[in-house]
Amino acid sequence: MNIMKKTILVALIAATPMMAQVKEKIEVPYISFPIKMGKGFDTVQANCLMCHSFGYILNQGRQSKKFWEGKVDKMIVHFKAPITDKDRKIIVDYLFKHYGNGKEQ
Amino acid sequence: MMERRDFFKKAAAVAGATALGTSTVDAGTTHQPISNRKVGDVAFPEKRPLITFSDRPPLLETPREVFTCALTPNDQFFVRWHMPDIPTYIDVDKYSFTIKGLVDNELKITLKDLKEDYEQVEVAAVLQCGGNSRSAFSPTPGGIQWGSGAMGCAMWKGVRLRDILDRAGLKKDAEWLAIQGQEKAAYYETPNFIRELHLDELDDHVIVAYQMNGEDLPYLNGFPVRLVIPGVYSDSWIKMIESITVTDKYQKLFFMDHAYVIPDNECECETPEKKFPKTKPIWKMNVKSIIGYPANGDKLTFKSQAVVRGVAFDGGAGIKEVQISLDGGKTWDKAILDSGKLGRYAYRTFRYSFKPNKLGKLEIMAKAINKLGEAQPLAKDIKWNHGGYKYNGIDVVTVEVV
Numbered sequence: 001m002n003i004m005k006k007t008i009l010v011a012l013i014a015a016t017p018m019m020a021q022v023k024e025k026i027e028v029p030y031i032s033f034p035i036k037m038g039k040g041f042d043t044v045q046a047n048c049l050m051c052h053s054f055g056y057i058l059n060q061g062r063q064s065k066k067f068w069e070g071k072v073d074k075m076i077v078h079f080k081a082p083i084t085d086k087d088r089k090i091i092v093d094y095l096f097k098h099y100g101n102g103k104e105q
Numbered sequence: 106m107m108e109r110r111d112f113f114k115k116a117a118a119v120a121g122a123t124a125l126g127t128s129t130v131d132a133g134t135t136h137q138p139i140s141n142r143k144v145g146d147v148a149f150p151e152k153r154p155l156i157t158f159s160d161r162p163p164l165l166e167t168p169r170e171v172f173t174c175a176l177t178p179n180d181q182f183f184v185r186w187h188m189p190d191i192p193t194y195i196d197v198d199k200y201s202f203t204i205k206g207l208v209d210n211e212l213k214i215t216l217k218d219l220k221e222d223y224e225q226v227e228v229a230a231v232l233q234c235g236g237n238s239r240s241a242f243s244p245t246p247g248g249i250q251w252g253s254g255a256m257g258c259a260m261w262k263g264v265r266l267r268d269i270l271d272r273a274g275l276k277k278d279a280e281w282l283a284i285q286g287q288e289k290a291a292y293y294e295t296p297n298f299i300r301e302l303h304l305d306e307l308d309d310h311v312i313v314a315y316q317m318n319g320e321d322l323p324y325l326n327g328f329p330v331r332l333v334i335p336g337v338y339s340d341s342w343i344k345m346i347e348s349i350t351v352t353d354k355y356q357k358l359f360f361m362d363h364a365y366v367i368p369d370n371e372c373e374c375e376t377p378e379k380k381f382p383k384t385k386p387i388w389k390m391n392v393k394s395i396i397g398y399p400a401n402g403d404k405l406t407f408k409s410q411a412v413v414r415g416v417a418f419d420g421g422a423g424i425k426e427v428q429i430s431l432d433g434g435k436t437w438d439k440a441i442l443d444s445g446k447l448g449r450y451a452y453r454t455f456r457y458s459f460k461p462n463k464l465g466k467l468e469i470m471a472k473a474i475n476k477l478g479e480a481q482p483l484a485k486d487i488k489w490n491h492g493g494y495k496y497n498g499i500d501v502v503t504v505e506v507v
Contacts, residue, residue, distance in 0.1 A: 021321040022328075025194035026150035031160040050291045051189050055159035059250050071247060078359055080294035 033058055040094030043087050051081065057099060064103040068095040133376045133489030137501055138238040139252045140401045144168055151323040153180045158249050162186035162288070163325055167254035173397035173414040175447055175454050176229070177257035179318050184325040185234055185255065185339065187298050187360070190289040192345060193324070200329055206283075206351035209274030216329055219315055223264040223272075228310055229451035230335035231258045231418045232342060235365055235387040239493035241484060244377050246493030253395050253500070258418070258452040261333045263314035267307060270351070278353040280304055284332055287345040296359035300332075300341045303355075310335045310450070313346065335450035336421035338387050340365045362386070367494050374488030389420035392481055393497040394427055394455070394473035403504045405461050413440070413459075415500070416452035417473035423449035425478075429457045430470040434483065434499075437472065461506040472499045 033054040035041075048057070060071070069092050075081040076088065083091065145157035149165060156166035165184040171177055197216055204212040233256035240250040249255075270282075282302040290297070302311075314333045315322065322328045327344025334341050340360065367373045368381035375381040394417035405411045417424045423445070428437035440457035461467060474480040484498030 022151065022324060026324050028160060028163055028191075028193065029147045029149060031145070031147060031157060051295075053159040053161045055157070055164065056249075059158050060247070061245055061250065063245060067245070067247070074247070078296070078363060079290070080292050080296075082292065 031055065036098040038094065038098060040090040040097075043090045044094050047081065047083050047087055047091060048075075051075070051079065057095065060099065062099055062101040063095075064101055064105055065092065065096045066105050068092050068100070071095075132243075133374075134243045135241050135484050135487040135489060135496070135498065136243065137241060137484055137498070138496065139240040139250065140169065140502075142166070142168075142252055149184070149325060151180060152182075152184070152325065155181065155183070156252070156254060161189050162191060164249055165325070166251060167257060169252075169254065169395070169400050170397055171254070171257075172395045172416045172452075173454065175416070175443060175452050176259060176318055179259070179320055179323050179326070182232075182257040182259065182317075182323070182326055183234070183255050185249075186288055186325075186344070188288040188290045188295070190291065192287050195324075195329055195345070197329060202330060202346045203348045204269060204273045204351070205348060207276040207279040207353060208270075208351050209276065210272075212269070212273050214269065216315060219264055219313065219330065223268050225262065226265055226312060227260055227262045228312060228333065228335055229258065229260045229447035230310075230333060231256060231390070231450060231452060232333075232339045233257075233390055233393075233418075235338040235340055235494045236492065238496035238498070241487070241496045241498060242489055242493045246489075246491055248493055255339075256395075258416070258447075259317045260319070260447075261312060261314040262316035262319075263312040263330070263333065265309055266311045266313055266332070266349075267309060269313060269349075270307075273351075275304075275351060279351045281352045281355050282307070283350040283352060283356060284343045285347050285350070286327070286331075286343045287347045298343070298360055299356075299358055300343050300360070301355055301358060302334075302341070336389055336419075338365070338390055340387070365492070365494070367490050367492060372488050373495065374490055376489065377491070380491055387492075387494050390418070391495055391497045392419040392422075392424070392473050392475040392479045393417070394471045394481065394500060396469060396471050396500045396502045399469070399502055399504045401502050401504070403502075404507050405467070405504050407464055407506050408460055408462060411459055411461055413457040413469055413471070414454065415471055416454055417442075417471075418450075418452050419473070419475040419479070421450050422479075423476045424453040425474050425476045427453070427455040427457075428472045428474070429459075430472070431459065431467065433468060434470055440471070464506050467504050467506050469502045469504065470499050 035054040144154040158164035167183045201215045237255035285299045332343045366384035368375045369383040369385040396415040398414045427440040440455040443454045
């Protein structure tokens with residue numbers, strides 16, 4: 001109880017002026033990530049970019065086919081991304097071709 | 106991109122070294138996280154340029170050199186969102202959040218109410234992503250491959266959540282709080298980012314904060330109001346609070362029950378091949394320290410007085426000491442800690458002076474020990490987990506003495 005009181009410093013302030021640091025809409029900059037072009041890219045762009053930048057893909061580094069399948073399935077199962085079976089295969093193939101480590105597992 | 110390649114070379118070497126006849130995939134090894142990534146060219150709103158992983162949603166990491174100060178400047182504080190749609194404008198005169206569910210009086214609390222109708226409190230506390238330092242794990246666990254900068258420490262000011270709930274009046278069967286932020290997914294079906302908090306976990310340190318280091322919260326850190334739960338990983342610190350719902354039952358949630366979880370066994374570990382079936386949400390932070398200066402590759406002058414600086418913290422037990430080793434961990438010497446006046450949830454800064462008396466490469470290691478006697482393990486002794494959470498290996502920086 002004592003330690004708790006020490007860490008919480010009670011400040012009694014009558015009134016705080018209502019001034020916002022930022023009064024207008026903020027603009028989040030657009031970053032152009034160096035994603036690789038190739039077969040299936042359009043499908044990747046159409047499906048993946050809805051929710052996240054290409055930064056997410058690049059940041060995973062080179063991975064196995066199983067890893068990329070798992071990632072795409074996570075988007076479908078947990079995040080409810082409406083990715084069709086056909087697109088799923090195209091996306092996995094694209095990711096494995098350009099960001100794969102050559103291993104299936 | 107050079108660093109990236111170096112990392113993979115190193116990771117492959119580590120995995121190879123431990124394999125010895127078994128498959129390298131089985132191993133699940135741990136090494137130093139990626140260090141020395143460069144900050145981006147572009148500054149995000151209210152931020153200086155930071156290490157940039159993504160713009161949508163924004164993911165920004167604080168560079169190592171910031172971890173020499175007890176309080177992390179707001180414009181260098183790391184940023185982590187989960188959903189693509191974050192509000193980019195909030196009218197402070199109209200903004201409010203609601204307290205609803207099993208309460209006697211539903212409340213709609215404006216910023217003005219928060220600042221004027223409740224006792225104002227402050228707490229200095231570390232905010233750290235559970236996946237901070239994830240790049241230490243091989244094979245790569247899914248998720249952002251953070252270096253060591255998905256953390257910061259700030260002086261948070263706001264109102265005790267307990268005081269707000271007292272005003273709303275909890276009904277007898279109230280047991281859980283579901284706290285929801287304003288970030289939105291692209292699809293309605295995507296689970297919202299909600300955090301469940303059991304009322305037993307709610308002590309007087311848990312606050313609803315509107316200020317950080319004496320300023321409004323930056324937009325990207327959850328303006329205008331966020332939850333602060335000292336000692337606990339940041340996925341629970343809901344940003345841009347929209348509502349707090351009091352319930353009698355726990356709702357199964359994606360982010361708590363699937364995303365931010367670790368194996369529910371003693372070592373909190375598993376292998377990539379054989380994941381432990383039972384999991385638990387990450388919660389209290391473990392003991393950790395980071396060397397803010399020097400950085401990898403820095404040059405120190407032979408026989409001049411050099412100083413090592415950094416920060417140490419844990420889940421609230423408090424830091425007892427930080428030790429430095431200059432001989433690969435054979436001997437350890439105590440660093441000097443700051444007064445600790447910011448309290449047990451904040452960074453303790455440390456400093457250590459020495460004279461480099463040998464030319465060439467020098468490894469500097471820092472190990473924090475908390476008041477419960479828990480010490481940071483060596484990176485290689487940390488066991489793998491599939492989410493890459495809770496890495497707290499002894500930090501190692503390699504410099505050159507010239």
